Amino acid sequence: MSEQPFPVAAAKALRDTQLRHNLGEATRTIRARRAELVAERSDWEALREAGRRIRDEALGRLDVHLEALERSVTNAAGVVHWARDGEEANRIIAGVLHQHGATEVIKVKSITTDEIALNAYLEREGIRAWETDLAEMVLQLAGERSSHFLVPAIHLNRAEIRDVFARAFDLPDLSDDPEELTAAARRVLRERFLTVPFAISGANFAVAETGTVAVLESEGNGRMCTTLSRVLITVMGIEKVLPRFSDLGVMLQLLPRSSTGERQNPYTSLWTGTAAPDGPNEFHLVLLDAGRTAVLADRIGRQALRCIRCSACLNVCPVYERTGGHAYQSVYPGPIGAILTPQLARLEAGRSLPWASTLCGACYEVCPVKIDIPSVLVHMRGRVVREAGVARSERWAMSALARVFSSRRRYEAAQRALRLGRAPLRVGGTASVLPGPLRAWTSARDLPEIPDQTFREWWRSR
């Protein structure tokens, strides 16, 4: 894994003034819209609590709900597959498509398929995947990665998107007017919707009781893919299950208000198994683990699995607002990504992410399912230090400090030494940068000035 620590990746993003401008604008706008629509509901806190309870119930008996979901989908003529990891999920999906001799497939935006790098896998298998969400399509054509759950191409401006489309569709006269760009995408994709009978979608929710899958969207590409296709494959993380159909009554209120700041998003599709003649005559549901059961095993960290991918926490995060999504180097950016990525990767990746936060708590305040992100961040910092053995210099410093603090003689000697040694640390009146491995501590903090007299010396001379 060619992963950089968060501060290194973030430093690059912070120098990109266009990116910072776009992000500031976007997060401010969505934040204001969400706040306005949440304020409209006097029962919002009760709704959040209901959402938390539903998600905790789903996770608290996850095995039972998944077995029920499997039964319901099977009864509705769907086929359920289980995948332990991304590789297995990709193999299952490609297998279904090969069975039908597919060379092309249309896709509804799905972060889960980004997580398992499905498109690249299908390409190696000779199957061209068409992203049909406008932003996802832009990113696919540009060879870029998403930087936000809701508006994945927010780091690109209209001129950049215009260039991507002009090149990809051979439209040299295309203007950078969003209306015209959208119309161009509509023309290109309409042809795909009408000719490609194979589709892949993610799932916002799947109901154990009835086998119903829910997809929320704005553009209509989700409706196109899930109704015009003959063979539909839905990929979902095992945590996305809801126990009862009635739970949708709560979740379908929480998600749009938290995500786009709308009372409802333009389109929500609910389907149960196959739907011919009003939709696919073959339906596959792929249930993906890929580290989720490992997250479930952590009693504090598991609340990250409540997440419904609304992105409200991204929009309020002072760190995300400045660095953008790419600095997190994960398909799950922002505060939720900072606790989800290292857990899903079993600390093999994203180890610096739990520190990509000021612990201000704004993410917890807006979370529609009450994930206590700050507490999980602190918990994850502990896990990384204990289990992954990073920050050796900090650990060394702490044990040295313990020795010093345990003896009065050593403590006073250390204070004198500090005063004598402060001169070379001083830059313009304040000691600003610590030497050697301690430099990391002062790279983002000011070192307090070392006084001429310690408290103990002052007390004795009084």
Added chain:
Amino acid sequence: MSEAAREQILAAIRAALGTTRISQDDTALDLAPSDLPTGVPELVELFCERVGDYQATVSRAEVEEVAGAVAGIAARHQARRLVVPAGLPAGWRPAALELVEDHDELAARELERFDGALTGAGLAIAETGTIVLDGGPDQGRRWLTLLPDLHICIVQATRVVADVPDAIEILGELVRSQRRAVTFVSGPSATADIELRRVHGVHGPRRLEVVVVTGGN
């Protein structure tokens, strides 16, 4: 292969939950009582206001005025040929327009060539201004309201419910007994993917016209 994956995942879940497993589902959600109105006229009022917020056009008609209202809307959009579900009430069909009934063999490419679609709605949600299509006889297949660029939707006042949980409760019956596919429509198709500028009609209909019918059933 798949069986092994299934067993392994379920075993991992059981091991992960250990003693923290919930033994019984809670059923009561204790949602706060809604402060929404309960009378039909008030719900219709709220629904119309909220649909309007989505840049969809909403108008009201008495039961005997529906066909005339539809004709007026079609004229405004220069729409002459509309596709309709077979179960659309006769009283809603304007004589002056060419109405073609949908059937299973009508291909997507043919549907796309219509100037618009004229359907009813299974339910409407006042609080969110949402039209709910549940595949009932006056709504037909889901393609109908997706491919043509104009959707004229007739909403009967008696089918307006207060909020999303009320709609979900009614839809639950249809899903459990008939596995009906359901679509929530809240305004026209839209995107804000380019610099957050809202653009309508990405893939679904660019224009949504809602007619609320009072009187009758």
